[in-house]
Amino acid sequence: MNKTLIVLLGPTGIGKSDLASKIAQYYQTEIISSDSRQIYRELSIGTAVPPFEDLKKVKHHLVHSHSIHDYYSASRFEQDSLKILESIFDTKDVAIMTGGSMLYIDAVCKGIDDIPDADPKLRAELIEEYEEKGIEHLRMQLKGLDPAYYDQVDKKNHMRLLHAIEICLTTGKPYSSLRTQTAKERPFSILKIGINRDRAELYQRINHRVDIMIQQGLEEEARQVYELRHLNSLNTVGYKELFAFFDGEIDRDKAIELIKRNTRHYARKQLTWFRKDKNITWFKPENEKEIINFTNQELEVKI
RNA sequence: GGUGCCAUAGCUCAGUUGGUAGAGCAAUGGACUGAAAAUCCAUGUGUCCCUGGUUCGAUUCCAGGUGGCACCA
Numbered sequence: 001m002n003k004t005l006i007v008l009l010g011p012t013g014i015g016k017s018d019l020a021s022k023i024a025q026y027y028q029t030e031i032i033s034s035d036s037r038q039i040y041r042e043l044s045i046g047t048a049v050p051p052f053e054d055l056k057k058v059k060h061h062l063v064h065s066h067s068i069h070d071y072y073s074a075s076r077f078e079q080d081s082l083k084i085l086e087s088i089f090d091t092k093d094v095a096i097m098t099g100g101s102m103l104y105i106d107a108v109c110k111g112i113d114d115i116p117d118a119d120p121k122l123r124a125e126l127i128e129e130y131e132e133k134g135i136e137h138l139r140m141q142l143k144g145l146d147p148a149y150y151d152q153v154d155k156k157n158h159m160r161l162l163h164a165i166e167i168c169l170t171t172g173k174p175y176s177s178l179r180t181q182t183a184k185e186r187p188f189s190i191l192k193i194g195i196n197r198d199r200a201e202l203y204q205r206i207n208h209r210v211d212i213m214i215q216q217g218l219e220e221e222a223r224q225v226y227e228l229r230h231l232n233s234l235n236t237v238g239y240k241e242l243f244a245f246f247d248g249e250i251d252r253d254k255a256i257e258l259i260k261r262n263t264r265h266y267a268r269k270q271l272t273w274f275r276k277d278k279n280i281t282w283f284k285p286e287n288e289k290e291i292i293n294f295t296n297q298e299l300e301v302k303i
Numbered sequence: 304g305g306u307g308c309c310a311u312a313g314c315u316c317a318g319u320u321g322g323u324a325g326a327g328c329a330a331u332g333g334a335c336u337g338a339a340a341a342u343c344c345a346u347g348u349g350u351c352c353c354u355g356g357u358u359c360g361a362u363u364c365c366a367g368g369u370g371g372c373a374c375c376a
Contacts, residue, residue, distance in 0.1 A: 012340075035340085036338095036339065036340065036341085037340055046340095047340085071337090071338095072337090072338090073337035073338075073339090074336070074337060074338095074339070075336085075337045076337075077337095078337095100340080101339065101340075102335090102339070103335075103336075103337095103339045103341095104339080106336080107336075107337090110336090111336090112336050112337075113336055113337095115336080115337070116337090117337060118337070123338090154334070154335080154342090154343055154344075155343095156342095156343055156344070157334090157335090157342055157343040157344085158342075158343085159338070159339095159341070159342045159343080160335080160342075160343080162338095163336090163337075163338085166337095167337085179336070180336095181336085232338045232341075233338090235338075235340080235341060236340050236341090237340045238340080239340095240340095261328095261329080262340080263340080264329095264330090265340095266340050268330095268331080268332090269333095269339095269340090270340095272332075272333065272334085273334095273335080
């Protein structure tokens with residue numbers, strides 16, 4: 001029998017978790033979270049981790065599985081997810097993946113190139129160089145190391161430049177030679193379900209959800225990790241704005257306003273990414289029955 | 304009821320000594336292979352409140368109207 005991964009995706013705050021839980025219960029299976037921030041056990045309120053009852057009812061993977069101190073990446077996510085999927089598919093025919101991290105979802109569905117992790121020391125050095133000498137310095141360095149990639153890279157984006165340089169230096173090969181740009185084969189089928197709603201309504205829900213997070217104690221949660229604010233895992237909407245408030249740079253209301261805005265921006269960015277993916281079948285979140293009908297139909301075709 | 308001030312982008316406002324307009328915020332589109340909730344790029348037509356007058360030409364000046372605010376009764 002064919003194994004199928006149902007990927008439930010959509011912008012933040014749309015109601016994915018809730019729906020995923022229902023679908024998982026329907027198929028009596030487990031959920032893998034594809035959310036780059038819910039993996040951190042130190043964060044809960046600001047990352048909208050599903051409520052305890054849901055986590056109890058349905059087995060969730062990659063939620064609170066790591067620490068904010070851990071190094072993590074899309075590639076690690078690919079490896080972790082594939083391992084978990086293998087074990088789920090041992091006993092079940094369907095697995096659910098849900099979460100809004102676009103690159104993570106693609107890493108599992110399409111694969112990510114086999115490139116070694118960059119040495120953290122080297123990365124730190126390169127960042128320092130960038131801060132001292134500016135972006136032009138990075139451009140020149142990359143031009144020397146990998147002219148082919150230099151031609152196609154976004155030259156205003158220091159992260160792209162930095163990453164290419166660090167890979168060239170750690171592997172001794174041009175970064176572009178390691179990029180295969182081809183999708184990996186998976187031993188299971190993938191069914192992508194997108195959920196979305198009217199933009200104004202989505203934004204209202206996002207704004208409201210931020211107010212609720214504040215009521216639930218997001219400020220206290222942020223305060224507990226304030227000292228670690230330099231960690232990449234805390235360069236996260238909902239936390240970075242409160243850190244700016246703690247620093248006295250902005251007032252509390254401003255911080256809340258910025259959390260709302262940045263969450264809206266994030267939702268928009270997700271929609272931009274998903275729009276490109278023609279394999280997604282879109283539904284309204286309230287149409288649970290239609291979604292189940294659709295997945296059942298698709299699963300039958302595959303059997 | 305009287306007097307004064309205001310009416311310009313979704314919001315707050317600037318501006319045009321009369322030649323049909325621009326900032327901030329918000330919003331929108333896009334890029335994306337180990338930091339991705341990250342990072343980067345791009346986008347400003349709006350009856351300049353309405354009607355009439357002056358003028359070659361009015362969003363700008365004048366009159367009236369409408370709405371808002373303030374003060375006086």
